[in-house]
Amino acid sequence: MQTERAYQYARCSAVLAADPDVPGREATYDQALSNGLAAIVAQQWPDEVDKSKDYVPSAAGLLKVITRQADKQPDGTHLIACTDAHGKPRGICVDTDTLRSGITATQGARHGRAKGTLERRHIDALLALDGHPALGRLSEVKSDDQWLQAELHDRHERQRAAEYLAFIGDDEAAARTERAPDLIELHHPSDPEGTELEDCGVCGYTSFKLEFPAEFPDTSIGACLVCSYTRSADVSYYLTLNADSAYTFPTD
Numbered sequence: 001m002q003t004e005r006a007y008q009y010a011r012c013s014a015v016l017a018a019d020p021d022v023p024g025r026e027a028t029y030d031q032a033l034s035n036g037l038a039a040i041v042a043q044q045w046p047d048e049v050d051k052s053k054d055y056v057p058s059a060a061g062l063l064k065v066i067t068r069q070a071d072k073q074p075d076g077t078h079l080i081a082c083t084d085a086h087g088k089p090r091g092i093c094v095d096t097d098t099l100r101s102g103i104t105a106t107q108g109a110r111h112g113r114a115k116g117t118l119e120r121r122h123i124d125a126l127l128a129l130d131g132h133p134a135l136g137r138l139s140e141v142k143s144d145d146q147w148l149q150a151e152l153h154d155r156h157e158r159q160r161a162a163e164y165l166a167f168i169g170d171d172e173a174a175a176r177t178e179r180a181p182d183l184i185e186l187h188h189p190s191d192p193e194g195t196e197l198e199d200c201g202v203c204g205y206t207s208f209k210l211e212f213p214a215e216f217p218d219t220s221i222g223a224c225l226v227c228s229y230t231r232s233a234d235v236s237y238y239l240t241l242n243a244d245s246a247y248t249f250p251t252d
């Protein structure tokens with residue numbers, strides 16, 4: 001579980017570092033922070049994580065553990081004493097106040113309340129957690145530029161399609177869904193494999209025309225006949241790798 005937490009932290013943090021305004025950034029920030037803090041607390045104070053029945057305890061709860069257990073510094077941060085891979089003592093300062101403010105900002109945005117905006121300082125405080133030996137995989141994940149570009153492209157493509165869906169309205173979307181099976185039969189009469197429709201990850205209708213099926217949901221190559229969301233071969237490949245990793249991490 002520690003390996004997966006570290007990977008999820010690095011993956012989400014790399015996306016925010018590359019594009020602080022990426023669509024869905026609030027949820028990505030929460031996912032990065034809760035996984036990163038859970039990995040740190042599980043290594044430093046294992047009993048504290050065992051108390052929680054959740055797979056990933058809440059970020060706010062984990063910050064409370066760090067505030068209680070680590071030494072407060074004159075600048076308000078909390079110093080966690082740890083050792084590096086060679087057994088040498090080291091310490092990292094966790095900016096608990098800024099991270100708590102980041103949680104408030106994401107919750108406000110996600111629930112439609114004007115509680116604040118996710119700022120660069122919130123992301124910087126998140127990235128600083130990578131200095132803890134329980135994490136430390138951020139540079140490795142960031143170095144895979146093709147993965148990062150595919151991930152960012154898909155996030156923006158989903159947002160574009162969602163805006164287009166809102167533009168055409170519910171009635172037009174429902175009419176397009178009804179026409180979808182006829183449409184592909186008309187244009188692909190000699191391709192029975194190409195007439196498959198899948199649920200679309202953006203509009204939710206069974207209108208995603210598969211060019212090539214994939215093993216995991218919402219990762220195949222194709223385009224939606226309702227909202228126009230399109231998934232290229234490159235994006236499909238990297239989304240499949242992401243989905244696959246969730247199945248291959250050890251459940252320690």
Ligand SMILES: [Zn+2]
Binds near residue numbers: 200224
């Ligand atoms: Zn769609």
